[in-house]
Amino acid sequence: MATRAKYHHGDLRTALVDAALELIAEHGLEALSVAEAARRTGVSAAAPYRHFPTRGDLLRAAAIRAAELLVTDLRAAVARATCPGEQLAETARAYVRFVIEHHAGLDLIFDARLRVGDQALAEAGRAVMNVLLPVAMDITGDAHAALDLLEKYTAAAHGYAALHLSGFLRGRAPEVETIADRAAEISAALTRAAGHSG
Amino acid sequence: MATRAKYHHGDLRTALVDAALELIAEHGLEALSVAEAARRTGVSAAAPYRHFPTRGDLLRAAAIRAAELLVTDLRAAVARATCPGEQLAETARAYVRFVIEHHAGLDLIFDARLRVGDQALAEAGRAVMNVLLPVAMDITGDAHAALDLLEKYTAAAHGYAALHLSGFLRGRAPEVETIADRAAEISAALTRAAGHSG
DNA sequence: GTCTATAGTAGGATAGAC
DNA sequence: GTCTATCCTACTATAGAC
Incomplete structure (x- = not known):
C-alpha cells in the first residue's frame, strides 16, 4: 500500500x-x-x-516471505519482554496481530500442499519455530514439554485469530488488541500449567 | 458418501x-x-x-445444516460426560472432530459475510452456543466468566483443528484423536484456571 | 422442477513478437 | 523480460423449452 x-x-x-x-x-x-x-x-x-x-510457485514464494516477516515480528516480540512467560505472551500477541493483518500464518507457512518438495519453505518454517522453541524451553526446561507447550499455545493463538477473521468474535471482542490480549492470557495459563506439571 | x-x-x-x-x-x-x-x-x-x-444462498443453507449437525454432536458429547469439566472437554473433542471432518466449524456458521440479513443462520448459530453456555456456566457460576471461558476454549479447539487441517501438526500429531485429546487438555487447563480466578 | 443452450466473466497458461 | 494475442477451462447465472 x-x-x-x-x-x-x-x-x-x-x-x-x-x-x-x-x-x-x-x-x-x-x-x-x-x-x-x-x-x-x-x-x-x-x-x-x-x-x-505456476500459481502454486507464486503462492510458495508468498509463504516464504510471510515466514520471514513473521520471524521478524516474533523476534521483536521476544525482545520486548524480559522473563520467558512474558516473552511467550508477547509472541502470542504478535502472532495474532500477524495472522489478522496478513490473513495467514502458520497455516500458510506449513501448508501441506505447498511444502511438497520445497526445501526453502521448509527451511523458512523451521526458522519460525526456532524463534519460539528457546522461549518455550526456558519455561519448561524439557524439550518434550516445550514442544507440547508450543503446540498448545500456537493452536490457541491461531484459533483466536482465525475466529476473529471469520467474524465469530466480532460481537464480544471486535478489536485486534483485545484478541491479542486474550491469546496472551491463554499463553499465561499454559505457562502456569507447564510450571506445575512440567 | x-x-x-x-x-x-x-x-x-x-x-x-x-x-x-x-x-x-x-x-x-x-x-x-x-x-x-x-x-x-x-x-x-x-x-x-x-x-x-445464488451461490451464497447455497452456502448459507450449508452453514445452517452444519450448525444443526454440530448441535447434535455437541449434545451427544455433553451427554457422554457427568461433571461439567468433563463435559467441556468432551465437547472440545467433538468440536475438533467436527471441524476436521467437515473442514468447517464456527468460522462457517458465524461467517460475517454469510450472516448479513440471514435470520435463520443467526438462529442456528445461537443454538450452537446454547448447548455450550450451560456447561460453561456450571463451571464458572458467573455469566461473564462463562463467556470468557467459552471464547478461550472454542479458540483453542478451533485453532487445533485448523492447524491440523493445514498440515502444521501433521508431524507431531497426525491422528485426529490425538488432536482431539490435546484440545481437551486445553479445555481442562482453562477449567482449572476458571476455578481459581472465577 | 428440471432440461438444454447460452451469455458473460475470469483465471491459468502458452506462443511468438519485440 | 515483458508484451500482445490466444486457447482452454470452469464457474455463475439467465432464457426458454418441456
Whole structure:
C-alpha cells in the first residue's frame, strides 16, 4: 500500500510477492490470482510466468516471505519482554496481530500442499519455530514439554485469530488488541500449567 | 458418501446441501461450486438455481445444516460426560472432530459475510452456543466468566483443528484423536484456571 | 422442477513478437 | 523480460423449452 515507485524495473519478482501477500491479506489464500497480482504491479498477465512457472510457485514464494516477516515480528516480540512467560505472551500477541493483518500464518507457512518438495519453505518454517522453541524451553526446561507447550499455545493463538477473521468474535471482542490480549492470557495459563506439571 | 438412491425426486434441495457440505469437507469453503454440487447430485447445472438464487444462498443453507449437525454432536458429547469439566472437554473433542471432518466449524456458521440479513443462520448459530453456555456456566457460576471461558476454549479447539487441517501438526500429531485429546487438555487447563480466578 | 443452450466473466497458461 | 494475442477451462447465472 505504500511505496510503489519504480517497480518492474528489475524487481518484478519481489513486487509480485508483495502483491500476492496483499491479495491474501484482503481475501484469503484462495483469492490469490496471478492475473490480479500482475494487474496490481502494472504488468501484463503473462509477465509473472517468467518468474513463477505456476500459481502454486507464486503462492510458495508468498509463504516464504510471510515466514520471514513473521520471524521478524516474533523476534521483536521476544525482545520486548524480559522473563520467558512474558516473552511467550508477547509472541502470542504478535502472532495474532500477524495472522489478522496478513490473513495467514502458520497455516500458510506449513501448508501441506505447498511444502511438497520445497526445501526453502521448509527451511523458512523451521526458522519460525526456532524463534519460539528457546522461549518455550526456558519455561519448561524439557524439550518434550516445550514442544507440547508450543503446540498448545500456537493452536490457541491461531484459533483466536482465525475466529476473529471469520467474524465469530466480532460481537464480544471486535478489536485486534483485545484478541491479542486474550491469546496472551491463554499463553499465561499454559505457562502456569507447564510450571506445575512440567 | 452413503445412500444416494432416489435423490432429485422431490428433495433436490436437501441433496444439494449435502453435496455442498461434501465439497466443503473436501476442499474448503471456497471450493464450493454450484455447478459441482449439481454434478454430484446428478442434475444439470441450472437446476440448483430453482432452489438457491445464488451461490451464497447455497452456502448459507450449508452453514445452517452444519450448525444443526454440530448441535447434535455437541449434545451427544455433553451427554457422554457427568461433571461439567468433563463435559467441556468432551465437547472440545467433538468440536475438533467436527471441524476436521467437515473442514468447517464456527468460522462457517458465524461467517460475517454469510450472516448479513440471514435470520435463520443467526438462529442456528445461537443454538450452537446454547448447548455450550450451560456447561460453561456450571463451571464458572458467573455469566461473564462463562463467556470468557467459552471464547478461550472454542479458540483453542478451533485453532487445533485448523492447524491440523493445514498440515502444521501433521508431524507431531497426525491422528485426529490425538488432536482431539490435546484440545481437551486445553479445555481442562482453562477449567482449572476458571476455578481459581472465577 | 428440471432440461438444454447460452451469455458473460475470469483465471491459468502458452506462443511468438519485440 | 515483458508484451500482445490466444486457447482452454470452469464457474455463475439467465432464457426458454418441456
